[in-house]
Amino acid sequence: MSEVEHKETPVENEEKEYVEDGKNKFIVKCKFCGSRILDKKSAKYITLEKDLPLMQQDNNRKEGEIQNEPVNEFYHVENMYTFENIGFTHTVANCKYLSCADCDAGPVGYYDNDTKHSYVAISRIVHA
Amino acid sequence: MAKTYDYLFKLLLIGDSGVGKTSILFRFSEDAFNISFISTIGIDFKIRTIDLDGKKVKLQIWDTAGQERFRTITTAYYRGSMGIMLVYDVTNEKSFENIKNWIRNIEENASADVEKMILGNKCDLEAKRQVSKERGEQLAVEYQIKFIETSAKDSLNVESAFYTLARDIKAKMEKKQEASNPAGARTGGHQLRNEPQRKPTSWLSRCSLL
Numbered sequence A: 001m002s003e004v005e006h007k008e009t010p011v012e013n014e015e016k017e018y019v020e021d022g023k024n025k026f027i028v029k030c031k032f033c034g035s036r037i038l039d040k041k042s043a044k045y046i047t048l049e050k051d052l053p054l055m056q057q058d059n060n061r062k063e064g065e066i067q068n069e070p071v072n073e074f075y076h077v078e079n080m081y082t083f084e085n086i087g088f089t090h091t092v093a094n095c096k097y098l099s100c101a102d103c104d105a106g107p108v109g110y111y112d113n114d115t116k117h118s119y120v121a122i123s124r125i126v127h128a
Numbered sequence B: 001m002a003k004t005y006d007y008l009f010k011l012l013l014i015g016d017s018g019v020g021k022t023s024i025l026f027r028f029s030e031d032a033f034n035i036s037f038i039s040t041i042g043i044d045f046k047i048r049t050i051d052l053d054g055k056k057v058k059l060q061i062w063d064t065a066g067q068e069r070f071r072t073i074t075t076a077y078y079r080g081s082m083g084i085m086l087v088y089d090v091t092n093e094k095s096f097e098n099i100k101n102w103i104r105n106i107e108e109n110a111s112a113d114v115e116k117m118i119l120g121n122k123c124d125l126e127a128k129r130q131v132s133k134e135r136g137e138q139l140a141v142e143y144q145i146k147f148i149e150t151s152a153k154d155s156l157n158v159e160s161a162f163y164t165l166a167r168d169i170k171a172k173m174e175k176k177q178e179a180s181n182p183a184g185a186r187t188g189g190h191q192l193r194n195e196p197q198r199k200p201t202s203w204l205s206r207c208s209l210l
């Protein structure tokens, strides 16, 4: 039993090739235009479950309906000025969505108005 | 945590409704069939990192709601902003005339040393033009503010306008720092960081964009 208690950071994090010392090992860029979003080693890797609206909403969806998908892996940015280039949308339900500052693709993550922390969805960016 | 940048400047886009403030901040998208989720909600502000003479400068650029009339805009609106882009639409005479009202509003409500710049937007619409470039330039000379015509649609001069405004804010801050620390020579090691002596900015060179 004591073996289990001594286990520190989850082993799975160590296995992610893009994580080093719990941070993003590489530069984080926009998938579509390559705009630089985060410098390397500037944000913490975390896992949490969050529904994010799809980047491309189906034009035939019902009016007012928003299509979401669950996202599990994020880079956690405590200070918004850590970002190299990023857009913040107007507030929706106490959060702002993050978008590419150059091509406006998004959401690439979200910002929590209460904590003032930002979360970049790893599935929606590329590493470089 | 150590700061990873040298300067942070908050910039504001203001001007009459419809002049193109949002389009200047948001990338102009012709693709009406693919209205994205982001464009439906709209952008509040953007953070951009630029390099100015070897310094890392963060720009936080805010859009403002167009329905707001300059008469209703008060101090809180301008709080913390160090640079203001005054935008008019070259195809809309009224928006140009209102620049004077916006400037007066800034003088009454914003910090006295806020840097300003005038943008004559939509310069791609030559056939619909109501305000000549010369009139824009004249107004700029009158207020001693820099001026440039832009097209958010063609991404013309938009980026360089932000660089210009940021560079002016930086120069002003450095001048202030020097003034508050005139004995730079005595601070020894720190002197190196004061770097090449910049030429005093004459009023003429300030208007190089004209």
Ligand SMILES: Nc1nc2c(ncn2[C@@H]2O[C@H](COP(=O)(O)OP(=O)(O)OP(=O)(O)O)[C@@H](O)[C@H]2O)c(=O)[nH]1
Pocket (backbone or CB within 6 Å): B015, B016, B017, B018, B019, B020, B021, B022, B023, B024, B064, B065, B066, B067, B121, B122, B123, B124, B125, B150, B151, B152, B153, B154
């Ligand atoms: N041709 C042309 N059209 C432009 C340009 N900039 C903006 N527009 C159009 O002008 C209209 C108004 O632009 P907005 O960016 O919404 O104007 P705004 O200043 O944000 O307006 P408010 O939010 O009401 O204050 C839109 O239809 C834009 O497509 C430009 O440079 N050229």
Ligand SMILES: [Mg+2]
Pocket (backbone or CB within 6 Å): B021, B022, B023, B063, B064, B065, B066
């Ligand atoms: Mg607008």
Ligand SMILES: [Zn+2]
Pocket (backbone or CB within 6 Å): A030, A031, A032, A033, A034, A035, A100, A101, A102, A103, A104, A105
């Ligand atoms: Zn992009």
